[in-house]
Amino acid sequence: MTALEELSALVSRFEAGQQQHSALWERLPVSPETNRPAAVLMLFGVLDNVPAESGRPIAPADLDVLLLERAHTLDDHPGQVAFPGGSVDPEDDSVVAAALREAVEETGLDAEGVRVLGVIPELGLIRSNFRVTPVLAWWDAPSPVRVVDYAESAQVFRVPVRDLLDPVNRVTATITRFGRTYTSPGFTVNGVLVWGFTGMVLSGLFDELGWTVPWDQDKLRDIDL
Secondary structure, three states, rough: HHHHHHHHHHHHHOOOOOOOOOOHHHHOOOOOOEEEEEEEEEEEEEEOOOOOOOOOOOOOOEEEEEEEEOOOOOOOOOOEEEEEEEEOOOOOHHHHHHHHHHHHHHHHHOOEEEEEEEEEEOOHHHHHHHEEEEEEEEEEEOOOOOOOOOOEEEEEEEEEEEHHHHHEEEEEEEEEEEOOOEEEEEEEEEEEEEEEEHHHHHHHHHHOOOOOOOOOOOOEEEEEO
């Protein structure tokens, strides 16, 4: 199957109740505390004119995903890499509408070129009290993207999935707060570290799709916020 077909099939399995959250996603439970609805756009498409750095044939060579780096001056999650997305506003008709609206506001993409494949069941982001719906989508007609507001984002970029999956670029991110150490899958790409919620969602998605390549989970990368 093509990458698009595999992504579509995963959504269909979730919708039919034939697919459960991976063990990794089980670490992001929805609870009474995660009571703020949010949505993110997981937008995959055919690679732009920036080639993958990895030459390993471990993923479709022409597949990428849209990410952004949050501004380092933000109070919440400063400098972290994320999917486009945010809170579901009262005027949003659905979580899909919220994800597309936020993506347009943050990256300037043309939503007319985006084909929504479906949604993945909610995941919990306890620190921010969000319950997040990942909206899986395919970029039928890619449009230029950019930072719309530098007060919100430091950069917007498309990263080759092959680079994300390359074991050379994979680490276990660790952060210690109040005497407790937390870990998440991490990806070192595009001069940044993808970790935390986004790292867990990406890694879980790759697990669900059967795309994950064995990597050294003992290779640690400390986070200093």
